[in-house]
Amino acid sequence: MDALWQDIAARPGIYIGAICTIALMTLIYRENAFYRFFEHVFIGLAAGFSIVVLIKEILDPFLYQPVFQKGEWYWTFVFMFGLLFYFIHSRKYNWLSRLPIGFLMGFSAGQAFQGFANTYLPQLAKSFRPLYVTTPDGSLDVPQAVNNLIFMVVLVTVMSYFFFSFEQKNRVIRNSAQFGRWVMMVAFGAIFGTTIMARMALLFDRMYYIFSDWLRLVQ
Amino acid sequence: MLEPLVRFFAPQPLRLLPYYVAGAVVFSILVVFLLINLPSRARKPLIAIVTFLAGLFYATEFFWPIDKATNKNFLTDYLVSASKLGSLLGGMTLTLGILSLLRVHGRNIARLRAGWYNSLALLTAMVAMVIFGLMDKYGTNAGAKKVFNVLFEGMLINMDATMFSLIAFYIVSASYRAFRIRSVEATILMVTAFLVMLGQVPIGNALTDWLPREGWIASLRVENVKQWILSQVNAAALRAIAFGLGVGGLAISLRIWLSLERGAYFEKEI
């Protein structure tokens, strides 16, 4: 028993973390008061952490230091402008919060042109693949040529699926769209398969924490 | 002509700073007072102007020709300042929800509603995190730093991870109960999912480990099948979807920049 208390004293964070983990996991059995209590604690901690980050990593380096240490007083205007965000809680002056929101949205929208050009133009260029591909010794590289053909066919058929501006009466376009739908299912199947990996990894991490970090039953 | 303005907005010595800061605060309050008294028909145009000017900076900086000698245009030097402005402004949105939390849970405690002790726990946790978080950064007390570590690494991180890990259980349940092969599309999806799942885990790889690693027959190894699916079919399909998303995103960005966007938020009377 003494050894247990000593271990708790030496590793309080691990013990508390294990209790929190088990408390939240009780949800899979049934919603209960234990889970609800720790859920509220979690929200409180997250909210508190965002306040700490605001002060530590935003207001200190971007407001306090430039203004009070470098004399760049004009950042005060930005801070006051940012306070307009909090009018979102006011029923009467709610519209004032739209000013800084609109400002940030404008900032992002202005970057969209560069983002589009740099993201999609190289993609477009790389989509035109050669259908006649040779190996270093000059002979036809059949597997690569077939791959390129498949790539182009998939690309075109999936794009044809999204032609919603007109009714797809033509049989060629209809069949192309149908094929595009099928190959999209391949992509979605791949996403489903990788999603399984992602979610199972999260659960494994929790079990590892319980059995290795806390109980030390495994290495 | 601009020199007095440049001097005014230049960094000031510490002895004059309080006056400039106070002046900025007072000026800002006056502006807010003016805004509050703005006629309602002028509000949307004002928001549109602010949005447009903000976007104009980056759009102009991208499109304006650059001087080949210096590799920049007249706006490039202001990118750093714009970054600081955006960071400060954007950072202030972090705690927008806190007031709502305080209001809702404060009311629960004050009126002793059902589950008021949960609200008390929430507010206590929030206050504790703020106090010990700031002491960790600005204080020297080793005990406070230990408490912050317990709150952050011991509690917050573990609970965050646990909340997300619950999804694994729901995926199992959904896979068993809801994943039904009722059509050609569902069959294609399932077969692909199985191949990708087998290809990404060692147990799956072991199934075709007996196949040679070189030659055409190596393409039948499950990890190579998975790789082919991802890099040929999946890449092409998602690229096609991405083109559509990209054009749509650009259109939406343009509409937001020019305040042409419609919808519940944009059309609401203010």
Added chain:
Amino acid sequence: MAMTPETPAQRDIWDRLQAIDRRVLYLLLLVVIILPLFVPIRLPMVTMPSTMKLYQAIESIPQGGFVIVSATWSGGTRAENMPQTEAILRHLMKRRLRVAVFSFDQQGSQFSYNIAARLAKEYGYEYGRDWVHWGYRPVVGVVLKSLVRDIPGTFTTDRNGQPTKDMPVMQGIKDIKNVDAIVEIAASGIYMDWIGLVVGANPNLKFGFCPTAVMAPETYPYMDSGQIVGIMEGMRGAAEYEKLVNTTGLATKGMGSISLAHVLIMLLIIIGNLAYLVTRTRRS
């Protein structure tokens, strides 16, 4: 035509399978995840081309090169992003490259600092001389636009508020042209911001991405076009990378559990569909 009568026992099995309590499924999942912790399953793992490309890209950076690591993830995706962050930082420190770490996520800033500080002790890395942590930045686009043109101006202070200008690790770093590689470890689509606003500005810049597994398929078009040089896909990618840098971390230890979980899901899908098919056929 008269249907062949089925025994009540046969009808019960398929119906019972379809109506199985979800908590039985949860228990099965817990068992397959926990079992390999006690009975390790060590199976050989083949390194995927996407992981190898990232590894080789880092290997090709000359000694003393400068690499930015952005760890934009939080506790929710810790299982995948933490081993990825660790594997990448290990590789960078093994190669004695200069490392600058920062995050667009509040928690990620703290996480990445803790991991880097721990590994720095192991590899004899000195803060300020070999590595630096720039802290947290909230708004992605504006920071990336600024970073392309002026890195010391964008990150004037580090995480602890110390000026970065005179730090030895930042010597010679003016803009994106002085950066050899960027590695983003994230659980979001932030790679599109990097590609859109940064990658195009320096043709020699290598951009590596370490997403959670769920996001990996959507990044393949960008690897195909060369905009992303390599991808470390989720926990599997992290396990492969751990093998490449000769270490055994959380990702490697997790492969056994993940494998069994995958097999369980596949079996459940098959059984679920079989039960559905049998009951549907019986009804029709």
